[in-house]
Amino acid sequence: MMGPFVPDIITDQLNLIVGFLTGLGFGFLLEQAGFSSSRKLTGLFYGTDFTVLRVFFTAGITAVFGVIILTSLGLLDRNVIYVNPTFLYPxxxxxxxxxVGFVVGGFCPGTAFxxxxxxxxxxxxxxxxxxxGVFLFAEVFPSISDFYRSGAYGDLTLDQWLHINPGLIALGFTVIAVAAFIxxxxxxxSVNPDAPVYSFPTKSHAAFAVxxxxxxxxxxxxxxxxxxxxERATSVAYQQQHPVERIDPQDLALRILDRDNDIQLIDVRPDxxxxxxxxxxxxxxxxxxxxKGWEHELAATKKKIFYADDTKPAIEAATLARILGYRNIAVLDGGLSKFKAEVLEVPAPDHPLSFEEQxxxxxxxxxxxxxxxxxxxxxxKVVKKRKIKKVQGGCGL
Amino acid sequence: MESSRYANPYQTGFLLGLLLVATIYVTGRGLGASGVFKSVVTTTVEAVAPEHAANQPFYQAVVSKHPGASPLKAWLVFEAIGLVIGAFISGLVSHRLTFKTECPPHVPTKVRWIAALFGGACFGIGAMLARGCTSGAALSGMAVLSVGGITTMIAIFGSAYLVAYPFRRLWIGGKQS
Structure with missing residues (x-):
C-alpha cells in the first residue's frame, strides 16, 4: 500500500498519537546515544567525541536509503511527502x-528537550x-520578512537540482560518511585518551560500511x-503475454446509452x-x-476503460495500470477513431431500406x-484530477 | 549513582534512521523539535497580550495553521511530549536521572547557564529563519534530499567548527590551556 497514510487513512487526530509515539522512540534513542549530555555533544567540535557525527550520519543515510527504496518499490509517493522548502539565504x-548556538549552548532543541x-x-x-529566541524573532519578523523569503527555490531536492539518480546521492553520502567515520x-x-571509539568493535563496523x-x-x-x-508496459512481448480485455465500440456505445455506472472511461491522450x-x-x-493522485479512481471497482485515438497508447496505459496493481482494466478496441467511424458516423443509406434495416x-x-x-x-464539465495535497510539515511558519 | 554506558552510536543511528523512514512512510513528514517553541510562544503571547498577537504577522501565521484550535494541538507538540517521556524512560533504565548542571570544572555554573540560554536563543532565531533545526531541517531534510535542509545542515556544522576555537574555554582546557 502506498504511503503516506495521512490524511487519507490516518486522520489528523490519530496522527497526533502517531506523533506522540514517534517522539517516544525519538527521545529514547537520542538519550541512549548520549545526546542528553552537552559535553558529549560539543565533543564533536573539539575532537574529543564524535558520537554526534556517527549517530547523525548513520541515521541520515539509513533514512535516505529507506526513502529511495520505498519509492522504488512503489510504497511511497515522493511527490506527496513534505520536502523542506528551500530558501537559500535564510x-x-x-x-x-x-x-554558534550549538557551540555556546551545548545543545540543539531536540537534545535540549x-x-x-x-x-x-x-x-x-x-x-x-x-x-x-523565537519570541525575539516573532517581534522583529515584519522587518525581516523579505529576507525570510529570499532565495526561494520551492521544494527542490538534490537529485532534481543535479538531474541525477537519487541513488547516486545516497552512494555519495555513504562514501563521505564512511570516510568521515574513519x-x-x-x-x-589521538586527542582523547578515553575516547568512545575504544568502546565498540570496529571489525563488524567495517563489514557494515562495505x-x-x-x-x-x-x-x-x-x-x-x-x-x-x-519500459515493461510498452514492451510488445509483455503486452502479448498479459493481454488486456478489449471492449468493442458498439458494446461501449450501448453501455454509455444505458448510463452504465459500472464503467469509468479514462482518456490517456495528453492533448x-x-x-x-x-x-x-x-x-x-x-x-x-x-x-497517489489517481489512486482512488483507479482502485475503484468499476471497469476502467482506457482509450486514446487508437489502440496502442491505451494498451500501454492499461498494461501499466495492471502492473501498478489495479484490476478490472480494459481498453476501447480501435480507439476513438474506430468509435467515431462505427458509432458516431452513420452513413446515409445508399439503397432503399427494408423495415428492419430502417x-x-x-x-x-x-x-x-x-x-x-x-x-x-x-x-x-471540467474533469478534475483529485489534487493530492502535499503533507504539511516542518518547523517553519 | 553510576550511569551506565551509552549505546553504540552506529546502531542507535541506524534505529533512528529507521524511525525517521517509518515516520515519513506513515505521516509523510519527518521529525522536528524547534517548531514546538513556535507553538508555545504563540500560545503564551495570545494568552498574555491577545491584541498584540493579533497585530503581529508571525503569530497570525501560526494561528492560521490551526484554525479553531490551540497552536499547541500540533503534531510537533505531541511528538515533543513523546520525546521528553521517551528520554525520561531512557534515563530511568540507564540510571541517568539526576538534577545537575553539566559543565567542565573550570566553568562556573552561572556562566554555563547564561551560555545555554544564549545558545538556545540562537537556535530559536536560527531555526525560525532556516525553517527547522538539527532535527527538522538538517536530519529530516537530508532524508528527503531537500536542498534547503542540507544547506542548513552544512551551515550549522560549518559555523560551529568556525566558532569552536574562540569559545573553547566553555568546554575544554582550564588550567592546561
Missing part, C-alpha cells in the same frame, strides 16, 4: 546562527533560551521505478480537449498514474445523436 544565515527530561538544568536554560576515529584516539557502500552502488544503478515500469472526450471520461496522463438505421442515428450530445455536455 537557510545559510539561520544555520550559521544555530552553529532530551537533557531536560533527565534533569539537566543547563538543558532547561537552553529550552528557555529557545523560547526567548578519519574522526583517528582524531578521537555493505552500505555496496547497497549504494546497487541503488545508484537501478533505473527509477517510473522508467522501469514504463485531449474538452468536447472531444467520451462522456464522463477522466483525463489521466500516464506519468500521473504512478503516484429500424436499425434509426436506432443508430438516434444513438449517435445522443452520444454526441453527451460528449458535448461532458466536455463542458
Amino acid at each position: 537557510a545559510i544565515v539561520g544555520g550559521a546562527i544555530m552553529g 532530551c537533557g531536560s527530561a533527565i534533569g539537566k538544568i543547563d538543558a532547561m536554560f537552553f529550552v528557555l533560551g529557545g523560547l526567548l 578519519i574522526t576515529a583517528r582524531i578521537e584516539k 555493505a552500505a557502500i555496496a547497497l549504494g552502488v546497487v541503488v545508484s544503478v537501478i533505473p527509477d521505478r517510473q522508467t522501469r515500469l514504463l 485531449a480537449k474538452p468536447g472531444d472526450r467520451l462522456p464522463d471520461a477522466l483525463t489521466i496522463a500516464v506519468e500521473d498514474m504512478f503516484g 429500424m436499425v438505421y434509426d436506432f443508430r442515428l438516434a444513438s449517435a445523436e445522443k452520444i454526441k450530445k453527451l460528449i458535448a455536455e461532458g466536455g463542458k
Whole structure:
C-alpha cells in the first residue's frame, strides 16, 4: 500500500498519537546515544567525541536509503511527502546562527528537550533560551520578512537540482560518511585518551560500511521505478503475454446509452480537449498514474476503460495500470477513431431500406445523436484530477 | 549513582534512521523539535497580550495553521511530549536521572547557564529563519534530499567548527590551556 497514510487513512487526530509515539522512540534513542549530555555533544567540535557525527550520519543515510527504496518499490509517493522548502539565504544565515548556538549552548532543541527530561538544568536554560529566541524573532519578523523569503527555490531536492539518480546521492553520502567515520576515529584516539571509539568493535563496523557502500552502488544503478515500469508496459512481448480485455465500440456505445455506472472511461491522450472526450471520461496522463493522485479512481471497482485515438497508447496505459496493481482494466478496441467511424458516423443509406434495416438505421442515428450530445455536455464539465495535497510539515511558519 | 554506558552510536543511528523512514512512510513528514517553541510562544503571547498577537504577522501565521484550535494541538507538540517521556524512560533504565548542571570544572555554573540560554536563543532565531533545526531541517531534510535542509545542515556544522576555537574555554582546557 502506498504511503503516506495521512490524511487519507490516518486522520489528523490519530496522527497526533502517531506523533506522540514517534517522539517516544525519538527521545529514547537520542538519550541512549548520549545526546542528553552537552559535553558529549560539543565533543564533536573539539575532537574529543564524535558520537554526534556517527549517530547523525548513520541515521541520515539509513533514512535516505529507506526513502529511495520505498519509492522504488512503489510504497511511497515522493511527490506527496513534505520536502523542506528551500530558501537559500535564510537557510545559510539561520544555520550559521544555530552553529554558534550549538557551540555556546551545548545543545540543539531536540537534545535540549532530551537533557531536560533527565534533569539537566543547563538543558532547561537552553529550552528557555529557545523560547526567548523565537519570541525575539516573532517581534522583529515584519522587518525581516523579505529576507525570510529570499532565495526561494520551492521544494527542490538534490537529485532534481543535479538531474541525477537519487541513488547516486545516497552512494555519495555513504562514501563521505564512511570516510568521515574513519578519519574522526583517528582524531578521537589521538586527542582523547578515553575516547568512545575504544568502546565498540570496529571489525563488524567495517563489514557494515562495505555493505552500505555496496547497497549504494546497487541503488545508484537501478533505473527509477517510473522508467522501469514504463519500459515493461510498452514492451510488445509483455503486452502479448498479459493481454488486456478489449471492449468493442458498439458494446461501449450501448453501455454509455444505458448510463452504465459500472464503467469509468479514462482518456490517456495528453492533448485531449474538452468536447472531444467520451462522456464522463477522466483525463489521466500516464506519468500521473504512478503516484497517489489517481489512486482512488483507479482502485475503484468499476471497469476502467482506457482509450486514446487508437489502440496502442491505451494498451500501454492499461498494461501499466495492471502492473501498478489495479484490476478490472480494459481498453476501447480501435480507439476513438474506430468509435467515431462505427458509432458516431452513420452513413446515409445508399439503397432503399427494408423495415428492419430502417429500424436499425434509426436506432443508430438516434444513438449517435445522443452520444454526441453527451460528449458535448461532458466536455463542458471540467474533469478534475483529485489534487493530492502535499503533507504539511516542518518547523517553519 | 553510576550511569551506565551509552549505546553504540552506529546502531542507535541506524534505529533512528529507521524511525525517521517509518515516520515519513506513515505521516509523510519527518521529525522536528524547534517548531514546538513556535507553538508555545504563540500560545503564551495570545494568552498574555491577545491584541498584540493579533497585530503581529508571525503569530497570525501560526494561528492560521490551526484554525479553531490551540497552536499547541500540533503534531510537533505531541511528538515533543513523546520525546521528553521517551528520554525520561531512557534515563530511568540507564540510571541517568539526576538534577545537575553539566559543565567542565573550570566553568562556573552561572556562566554555563547564561551560555545555554544564549545558545538556545540562537537556535530559536536560527531555526525560525532556516525553517527547522538539527532535527527538522538538517536530519529530516537530508532524508528527503531537500536542498534547503542540507544547506542548513552544512551551515550549522560549518559555523560551529568556525566558532569552536574562540569559545573553547566553555568546554575544554582550564588550567592546561
